[in-house]
Amino acid sequence: MAGGGETPYIGAMFPGAAEAALESPARLSVSRLALTRFRSYDSARLEADGRPVVLFGENGAGKTNLLEALSFLAPGRGLRRARLAECDRVGGAGPWGVAATVEGPRGPVRLGTGREEGEERRQVRVDGAAAKSQAALAEHVNVVWLTPQMDGLFREGAGNRRRFLDRLVFGFDPEHAQRVAIYDNAMRERARLLKEGAGDPAWLAALEDRMARYGVAIAAARRDVAQRLDAACATAAGPFPRARLAAAGTVESFLAEGPALEAEDRVRAGLAASRRQDAETGGAALGPHRSDLLVSDARGLPAAQGSTGEQKALLVAIVLAHARLQAQLRGATPLLLLDEIAAHLDATRRAALFDALLALDAQAWLTGTDAALFAPLGGAAQFVRVADGTLIPQ
Amino acid sequence: MSDLERLVQLLSKLPGLGPRSGRRAALALLKRRETLLEPLAAALAAAARNIRACSECGNLDTTDPCSICADARRDPGLLCVVEDVADLWAIERTKSFAGRYHVLGGTLSAIDGVGPDELRIPKLVERARGAREVVIALNATVEGQTTAHYVAERLGETGASVTRLAHGVPVGGELDYLDEGTLAAALKARRPL
Ligand SMILES: Nc1ncnc2c1ncn2[C@@H]1O[C@H](COP(=O)(O)OP(=O)(O)OP(=O)(O)O)[C@@H](O)[C@H]1O
Ligand SMILES: [Mg+2]
Ligand SMILES: [Zn+2]
Numbered sequence: 001m002a003g004g005g006e007t008p009y010i011g012a013m014f015p016g017a018a019e020a021a022l023e024s025p026a027r028l029s030v031s032r033l034a035l036t037r038f039r040s041y042d043s044a045r046l047e048a049d050g051r052p053v054v055l056f057g058e059n060g061a062g063k064t065n066l067l068e069a070l071s072f073l074a075p076g077r078g079l080r081r082a083r084l085a086e087c088d089r090v091g092g093a094g095p096w097g098v099a100a101t102v103e104g105p106r107g108p109v110r111l112g113t114g115r116e117e118g119e120e121r122r123q124v125r126v127d128g129a130a131a132k133s134q135a136a137l138a139e140h141v142n143v144v145w146l147t148p149q150m151d152g153l154f155r156e157g158a159g160n161r162r163r164f165l166d167r168l169v170f171g172f173d174p175e176h177a178q179r180v181a182i183y184d185n186a187m188r189e190r191a192r193l194l195k196e197g198a199g200d201p202a203w204l205a206a207l208e209d210r211m212a213r214y215g216v217a218i219a220a221a222r223r224d225v226a227q228r229l230d231a232a233c234a235t236a237a238g239p240f241p242r243a244r245l246a247a248a249g250t251v252e253s254f255l256a257e258g259p260a261l262e263a264e265d266r267v268r269a270g271l272a273a274s275r276r277q278d279a280e281t282g283g284a285a286l287g288p289h290r291s292d293l294l295v296s297d298a299r300g301l302p303a304a305q306g307s308t309g310e311q312k313a314l315l316v317a318i319v320l321a322h323a324r325l326q327a328q329l330r331g332a333t334p335l336l337l338l339d340e341i342a343a344h345l346d347a348t349r350r351a352a353l354f355d356a357l358l359a360l361d362a363q364a365w366l367t368g369t370d371a372a373l374f375a376p377l378g379g380a381a382q383f384v385r386v387a388d389g390t391l392i393p394q
Numbered sequence: 395m396s397d398l399e400r401l402v403q404l405l406s407k408l409p410g411l412g413p414r415s416g417r418r419a420a421l422a423l424l425k426r427r428e429t430l431l432e433p434l435a436a437a438l439a440a441a442a443r444n445i446r447a448c449s450e451c452g453n454l455d456t457t458d459p460c461s462i463c464a465d466a467r468r469d470p471g472l473l474c475v476v477e478d479v480a481d482l483w484a485i486e487r488t489k490s491f492a493g494r495y496h497v498l499g500g501t502l503s504a505i506d507g508v509g510p511d512e513l514r515i516p517k518l519v520e521r522a523r524g525a526r527e528v529v530i531a532l533n534a535t536v537e538g539q540t541t542a543h544y545v546a547e548r549l550g551e552t553g554a555s556v557t558r559l560a561h562g563v564p565v566g567g568e569l570d571y572l573d574e575g576t577l578a579a580a581l582k583a584r585r586p587l
Contacts, residue, residue: 116412117413118412118413182536185536186540188505189502189503189504189505190504192504192505193504196504200509200510202544202547202548203502203504203509203510203544205543205544205547206502206540206541206543206544206547207540209540209543210536210539210540210543
């Protein structure tokens with residue numbers, strides 16, 4: 001094959017997993033948080049320990065905004081998928097910023113992120129030094145969230161499910177974020193060339209080569225993580241249902257049918273053959289950008305056919321299984337952002353969720369309008385009242 | 395816009411500087427008028443007047459063709475393709491390359507409108523027809539490698555043998571940051587592509 005570049009996935013999965021497993025499990029937790037001109041917050045500070053955090057306050061108080069700020073500690077567009085400038089406080093004196101100290105198995109790390117004047121991309125600092133890209137965040141934090149907007153996850157298009165799976169993959173393989181970015185960039189470049197009708201075949205081939213190598217690596221990581229989660233869900237007990245998971249798509253099938261290098265060749269050939277069609281659609285006929293995460297319940301019934309509450313319970317089951325696996329493999333549970341989760345579960349499931357979170361020893365951030373819903377957590381959690389852009393620890 | 399604002403704005407555009415460091419640089423210059431600001435202004439004016447891109451290879455020099463292209467002792471049958479003049483300098487520092495260069499001036503990017511013509515690839519193909527070997531010494535970054543893939547493809551028709559640096563170059567690495575020993579070794583152990 002022409003072109004340098006080593007195949008990116010070999011040996012890249014689960015770096016340091018073996019060593020981490022030997023150490024005693026720990027959690028990721030935010031010990032200090034500072035929001036500057038972030039949505040409803042002008043300047044807010046919070047100190048926390050490793051216990052779950054309950055954020056309560058009336059509608060519009062800023063609870064979800066706070067979770068969104070935390071979601072920016074991971075690569076991507078955050079839990080609202082907002083445009084960068086959208087988080088600037090209306091009438092504020094400049095761009096937004098979120099700074100946090102995160103405690104993890106490797107000790108504390110200071111993370112900073114936000115918009116900077118004149119920059120189109122979100123800026124990231126790690127221990128004060130500017131990082132090349134947001135992907136650097138995945139090396140330090142893993143954040144997983146459930147929001148009311150995700151209630152429709154199983155019924156909507158595949159895009160949100162793909163992103164959900166990718167966030168789960170980041171926890172296993174921090175380089176996944178970088179690979180997705182590189183793949184997307186190659187796909188955009190190719191689309192631009194095809195659109196302009198320039199059609200320099202050697203240039204297209206160079207981009208398709210990159211798409212094939214990174215695309216297969218992306219699909220392989222998703223497939224692997226979906227399989228691990230499927231196995232982890234099987235051993236789960238309690239009132240949360242067993243979820244069956246599988247990553248599905250053309251590239252995933254190529255991987256099931258033969259070795260990765262062969263899958264790369266098939267992607268390369270498929271893209272070369274679809275140039276004319278792709279020029280018309282503006283997309284790419286095959287690749288991991290078209291994959292899906294298939295979820296069904298223990299009976300094999302697709303998740304989308306379950307009741308609203310059942311779908312929510314499946315999501316919770318997946319997130320809990322993921323957190324348990326993370327603790328085993330990487331020696332740290334992820335940060336869990338659970339927006340309005342208590343309100344959507346019946347009392348039995350709510351109690352089971354609290355038990356599970358405490359057993360995980362995860363720093364889960366829970367929101368609700370009513371603190372009473374969280375009363376069973378008692379002193380095992382820290383309660384923070386959110387009002388008028390201020391955070392008041394109780 | 396005031397003169398000072400303009401100065402800050404221009405300095406902020408330098409690689410590695412942003413608005414904040416641009417302001418700091420402007421102040422540092424103004425505080426050292428005789429020892430820094432005026433000599434720098436003179437050096438900038440001289441550079442703007444005298445330094446040109448070599449029409450043959452893209453190197454920067456006060457003569458065109460540049461001193462490397464004009465040097466009869468350098469092997470015209472051996473070409474080395476680099477992304478940037480900084481990479482050319484890095485290879486020159488190793489004192490282990492006796493051929494000539496071709497500076498692309500960047501990497502392919504459809505979104506930024508940088509195509510084969512902007513990278514002077516037609517000129518490279520023309521030069522390669524008369525060459526024995528072309529060494530592709532692009533950075534081991536994703537963009538560098540995609541461009542290398544493309545260049546190798548285009549050179550296929552020229553009859554020159556196409557080689558790349560041996561993998562002493564770390565993945566994601568930029569030549570400019572390599573020490574001379576590593577780069578010299580990677581150059582010596584180059585292999586067919
Ligand atoms: N860019 C912005 N600048 C200023 N205020 C904003 C901005 N974006 C959103 N807000 C405001 O932030 C407030 C808090 O929103 P948030 O979604 O965090 O509330 P909440 O506490 O989660 O409420 P609920 O219980 O209804 O979910 C809203 O009133 C909204 O108008
Ligand atoms: Mg809310
Ligand atoms: Zn020259």
